[in-house]
Each structure stands twice: as structure tokens, then as C-alpha cells.
Amino acid sequence: MNSKTLLSLLKIKTIYGKFPQKVTHITTDSRETNQDAVFVALKGHQVDGFDFIPQAVEAGCRFIVTDRYRPLPEGVGLLIVKDPAKVASLFSGYIFDFPQESQTMIGVTGTNGKTTVATMIHHLSRALGKNSAYLGTNGYIINEDRYDSINTTPETTTLFRRLKEANDRETEVFAMEVSSHALKLGRTFGIDFDIAIFTNLSQDHLDFHNTMDAYGYVKGLLFSQMGQNVRERKYIILNNDDAWSKTYRTMTPHEVITYGMDSTADFWPSDIKGTLEGFNFTLNTPEGEFRVDSPFIGHFNIQNLMCAIIGEWLQGYRFSHIIEAARSMKAVEGRLxxxxxxxxxxxxxxxxxxxxxxxxxxxxxxxxxxxxxxxxxxxxxxxxxxxxxxxxxxxxxxxxxxxxxxxxxxxxxxxxxxxxxxxxxxxxxxxxxxxxxxxxxxxxxxxxxxxxxxxxxxxxxxxxxxxxxxxxxxxxxxxxxxxxxxxxxxxxxxxxx
Structure with missing residues (x-):
């Protein structure tokens, strides 16, 4: 990517020094920099990337993005902007050629159930014959290959790099957990989700959000950031049993699909039976009733499975095919x-x-x-x-x-x-x-x-x-x-x- 092209994307900026002609990589970790990289100095809760600019320069980096001035050696370009996190997202999209655009992007948010739902979607997609990726608490998976992941939702440059790696392997579906931290810190800036799912909201992370209202509205960013273009076929899947869904449905113009434990939802279960080896139930849908057998236990896992089934249905699969694929699933690691x-x-x-x-x-x-x-x-x-x-x-x-x-x-x-x-x-x-x-x-x-x-x-x-x-x-x-x-x-x- 030409550096001049990147610099031209910003209207308000201050530039010092000389930038390299081209860059091929972007990171917020000074240990990952080289002469072909852009280093974005983000301020975190424990460390400030600004303090690591010398290490990035020493590693050969010649393109630095920050929100403050500091003198740099000759031959190194310094770009000062108001919001480095947004610039990191913008530049990542261009450097990695917007890999999310060729995949069905599915984001799952909520206090509990994110890992289970995103993993279920990944497994169902594989069983239905699609190349698929998962990213979240249980790591980073492309098809059946597993890699480590530090955060539930990684910071922006790492997220785009993961999307590029998945895209290079021709994945069609990318299911990821979207944490409240990620939404508040802008880690998902630039990610255009096709399907967004809400599981539930209960007390957690008040050390970070201070109040439940603040926590709840931050979660809502996933839905409000899906845009206003109704020509795009996008969908919102909401938990009908959680009061916050009433708020979230007002945050988007896109179609809302609900699931819950009774008939007031678009999708709901009946005739539930189960043991510690798995539950089965009748899934009531707008297209009729379907008997579902699964290795998952608990009513909340019935809700999680309904989310995953709806996610596949919205991609065009028939319920009969999805239900058959669900029979081959295994329990999600570490979740009941x-x-x-x-x-x-x-x-x-x-x-x-x-x-x-x-x-x-x-x-x-x-x-x-x-x-x-x-x-x-x-x-x-x-x-x-x-x-x-x-x-x-x-x-x-x-x-x-x-x-x-x-x-x-x-x-x-x-x-x-x-x-x-x-x-x-x-x-x-x-x-x-x-x-x-x-x-x-x-x-x-x-x-x-x-x-x-x-x-x-x-x-x-x-x-x-x-x-x-x-x-x-x-x-x-x-x-x-x-x-x-x-x-x-x-x-x-x-x-x-």
C-alpha cells in the first residue's frame, strides 16, 4: 500500500519527517514492527504505545501514528492524529484490502453465551460444507486449524490480520465474539457485520463500565454501527426474553429476528427433554416445527443453539439441512x-x-x-x-x-x-x-x-x-x-x- 494513499485518507493531520514509499503491514505492537510496517501507538489501560515508539523505530519502522509529538530520527515519518484507534482501523482496511467484504461477518455480543453461539455457528457452517472461521475466547480457528488468541476480541490491526488470513484460505463465514471492551475501545471499527446476535445482559465488567446502563448501551453499539443502508441484506438476532432487546431493536433499521423460551418470539422451543448427555426439543419457526437433537444441556444452550440455527437460516440454508448438521455437533469445549x-x-x-x-x-x-x-x-x-x-x-x-x-x-x-x-x-x-x-x-x-x-x-x-x-x-x-x-x-x- 502506497503511504501517500494512506496519508491522503485523512483530512485533519500533522505530518513530520519522511515516510516510506510503501507499507505492507500495520500493528500496535512494537515487537511486530519492521521497515515495511506502520506502528500505531495506542494508549491502553496498562501501557501506552507512545512509550514504545523508540523500540519500533529501532526495529526499522519508518511510519509512526500517534496523538502526540516526539522527535524522531531522520528518515522516519510521524503522523499525529486525534484518534489513533480509528486511523488504525482505516489503514488496516486498506493495507489488508478489506478482507471482511468477501465473508459473511457474524458478530455475537452479550454477557454470557458469546463463545458457545459463535462456536456453534462455526461448527454448523463446517457441517454444511462451508469454509469457516471462529474468533473469540476459545482462540482463533480456521476450519479445523486452531491458533491462540489473547483477547476475546483482539485489537483492530490484529483483527484485520486474522480476517486476511481467513480470507486467504477462502473462508465464507467468519463468526466472532464481540466484547463490550472491544466495542467501547473501537476494536471493531471498520468491520461491517452482516448478522449481529445478542445473547443476554447481566452484571459483569462494572469495573470497566461503572454502571449497568453504560454496559448495556455499549453492547448496543454492535447494532447501531450496522449502518442505515436498507438495500444491504443485514439481520439482527435478539433474545426476546431479555429486556435490553427492546432497546436494541430501536438502534437499527435492519430486520430483527427474535428467539426466546415462549411463543411471543419468532423462534421458540417446546417439548424439551434432556439428560447430561444432551437435550432435544421441538423448534417452532415461521416455517413450521422441527425436532432438534443436540449434545448441549440446559435451557440457555437451547437458546444458544437457536441463535446458531437462525444464523444459518438467514444465510439461505433450509431448516431440514441445518437440523441434520446440528446432530453432528459436539459440546463446546469448556462450556457445560x-x-x-x-x-x-x-x-x-x-x-x-x-x-x-x-x-x-x-x-x-x-x-x-x-x-x-x-x-x-x-x-x-x-x-x-x-x-x-x-x-x-x-x-x-x-x-x-x-x-x-x-x-x-x-x-x-x-x-x-x-x-x-x-x-x-x-x-x-x-x-x-x-x-x-x-x-x-x-x-x-x-x-x-x-x-x-x-x-x-x-x-x-x-x-x-x-x-x-x-x-x-x-x-x-x-x-x-x-x-x-x-x-x-x-x-x-x-x-x-
Whole structure:
């Protein structure tokens, strides 16, 4: 991309120095710069990209974008703009040749369910024969190839690079989670979504948004930013059971499709039956009734699956084909995932870390509990502490609760655990300052027939400790190791782990 072309895109700017003739890359990470890159210095919550301009220049970068002046060596161009984040999005589109335009872009937002819905759409798209990509908490996936992803929704330049990589592999569908942080910080600027989905809204991230109203309206940016051109075939999928949907439907001129648990929605389920191995139900649609078999458990997963089915229907697939594809799906990793059903206890992991999500997990699991329900929950460090007491209260709906920290970062684990303890409704609980110790205790405390639920992390592969150091950690692997040590007989051991 010609640098002069990029510079000509901006009406208001200040330019110093000499820019390279062409650039082929753009990044907000000084470690990824080179002589062919644009470095955009963004100010984040923990670091300021402005401080890393010298490192970018040292790496050979000759095109710097920032909102402040600083002297640079001869031969390096400095572009000063009012909003570097918007410029990063604008330039990324041109440098990567707008890769989103050749893919059906599906964005999923909400407090809970984003990962599940986006993953379901990806799996359904694959089963229906399409090249597809997923981006979110569970990583970055192109068809069946998986890559790591740091944020639920990465910053703008990384997002465009992911879109380009997917486009180069001829993906037709790109399903991604859209977090409230991403919407507020402008990470999705320039992404033209074709289908936008809302799952639900409940208390979370108030450390970032301050109030529920602010949190809710930020989520609404996904819908309001879909534009006013009704000649474009775009769709909004809203949860009819969530009050915020009434607000979101007023934010867009595009057609709104609703789903919910009763007949007031466009799509709703009836005749629901299920076990810990999966639910089946009748899906009522504007085109008739269809029986759906799925490996997913819980009413909220029925809602999630309806979202995914609607998303495929809006792309032109027949319900009969979509329903058949749904039969081949597997449970989403780390989302109400049952670990090794051959064990004499039921072990379930989930990512739920809000009061609403914890309540829904217990509501879902309780009908299938044969013995005692043992529930482990963690409080995240440097996050909204006002939800901790309620999380502790909900956890003690179980027969026995275990409290631990979760990604404590620079917070004192003892304070995190004490905040959960304040909500305890009975004395049948134990607290641990180390999450692994808590998991092993939960398994050791169990006996055959019990159900053990490990909430908050799913398959997240690390713990964020002091100074934001990520230490390898997997709830599922720790729990399985503890359970095999406690329950596996000699004949199990012969099979190997």
C-alpha cells in the first residue's frame, strides 16, 4: 500500500519527517514492527504505545501514528492524529484490502453465551460444507486449524490480520465474539457485520463500565454501527426474553429476528427433554416445527443453539439441512462440558463467572444430580468486586461449595476468597488461596454419585498471577488427574491416561 494513499485518507493531520514509499503491514505492537510496517501507538489501560515508539523505530519502522509529538530520527515519518484507534482501523482496511467484504461477518455480543453461539455457528457452517472461521475466547480457528488468541476480541490491526488470513484460505463465514471492551475501545471499527446476535445482559465488567446502563448501551453499539443502508441484506438476532432487546431493536433499521423460551418470539422451543448427555426439543419457526437433537444441556444452550440455527437460516440454508448438521455437533469445549462420563462422579466445567450464569448452571445441573452437588467458584482479580458476595451466595445453593481465586493478577487472593465467603448461606464450604488445591479438594471430598461443577474458567489454559504473569493452568486436566487417582481401578490404569 502506497503511504501517500494512506496519508491522503485523512483530512485533519500533522505530518513530520519522511515516510516510506510503501507499507505492507500495520500493528500496535512494537515487537511486530519492521521497515515495511506502520506502528500505531495506542494508549491502553496498562501501557501506552507512545512509550514504545523508540523500540519500533529501532526495529526499522519508518511510519509512526500517534496523538502526540516526539522527535524522531531522520528518515522516519510521524503522523499525529486525534484518534489513533480509528486511523488504525482505516489503514488496516486498506493495507489488508478489506478482507471482511468477501465473508459473511457474524458478530455475537452479550454477557454470557458469546463463545458457545459463535462456536456453534462455526461448527454448523463446517457441517454444511462451508469454509469457516471462529474468533473469540476459545482462540482463533480456521476450519479445523486452531491458533491462540489473547483477547476475546483482539485489537483492530490484529483483527484485520486474522480476517486476511481467513480470507486467504477462502473462508465464507467468519463468526466472532464481540466484547463490550472491544466495542467501547473501537476494536471493531471498520468491520461491517452482516448478522449481529445478542445473547443476554447481566452484571459483569462494572469495573470497566461503572454502571449497568453504560454496559448495556455499549453492547448496543454492535447494532447501531450496522449502518442505515436498507438495500444491504443485514439481520439482527435478539433474545426476546431479555429486556435490553427492546432497546436494541430501536438502534437499527435492519430486520430483527427474535428467539426466546415462549411463543411471543419468532423462534421458540417446546417439548424439551434432556439428560447430561444432551437435550432435544421441538423448534417452532415461521416455517413450521422441527425436532432438534443436540449434545448441549440446559435451557440457555437451547437458546444458544437457536441463535446458531437462525444464523444459518438467514444465510439461505433450509431448516431440514441445518437440523441434520446440528446432530453432528459436539459440546463446546469448556462450556457445560462433562469430563469423562465413565467416572463414578459427574464432573462438569464451565466458563460462567457472573451471578446470572452461575444460577443458570445450577438450574441446569440440579435435575440430574444423583448424590451431592459440589460447586467450585472463583473470584477474578482486578475486576468488579460488587458481584462477589452474590456469587458466593449462589454457590451455596449447592450442598458443598469451594471458594478460590481466579486470575488474581495483583490482587490479594485472600481478599478475593473472603469476598465470596461473605455471601455464603451455610457453613458447608471450604476456601483455598490456590485454585488447583481447591479443585483437588473438591474431587477428594466427592464420593460416587456426586456431581462436581468447576465454574469460571472452562478450559482457559492459564492463571493470571502477580505482574500479569500467565502461569499454565487447566481446570479440566487437574480435575481429571485428581479423579483418576481417586477412582480409577487397575483396569482403567491399563488403558493409560
Amino acid at each position: 462440558e462433562v469430563l469423562d462420563p465413565q467416572l463414578p462422579i459427574d464432573m462438569v466445567i464451565d466458563f460462567a463467572h457472573t451471578p446470572d450464569a452461575l444460577n443458570k448452571i445450577i438450574d441446569t445441573i440440579e435435575p440430574f444430580v444423583k448424590g451431592r452437588l459440589i460447586f467450585l467458584v472463583g473470584m477474578t482479580g482486578e475486576r468488579d468486586m460488587t458481584k462477589a458476595e452474590e456469587m458466593g451466595r449462589i454457590s451455596t445453593r449447592a450442598d458443598y461449595a469451594v471458594f478460590t481465586p481466579d486470575n488474581p493478577a495483583n490482587d490479594d487472593p485472600a481478599i478475593l476468597v473472603e469476598a465470596l465467603e461473605k455471601g455464603a448461606q451455610h457453613s458447608s464450604y471450604r476456601s483455598f488461596l490456590d485454585r488447583e488445591a481447591g479443585i483437588r479438594h473438591a474431587i477428594e471430598y466427592s464420593r460416587p454419585g456426586d456431581t462436581v461443577v468447576l465454574a469460571c474458567k472452562g478450559r482457559e489454559p492459564y492463571q493470571i498471577m502477580a505482574d500479569y504473569v500467565k502461569v499454565p493452568h487447566r481446570d479440566d486436566l487437574i480435575a481429571l488427574d485428581a479423579a483418576y487417582r481417586k477412582y480409577r481401578s487397575d483396569e482403567y490404569e491399563e488403558d493409560g491416561d
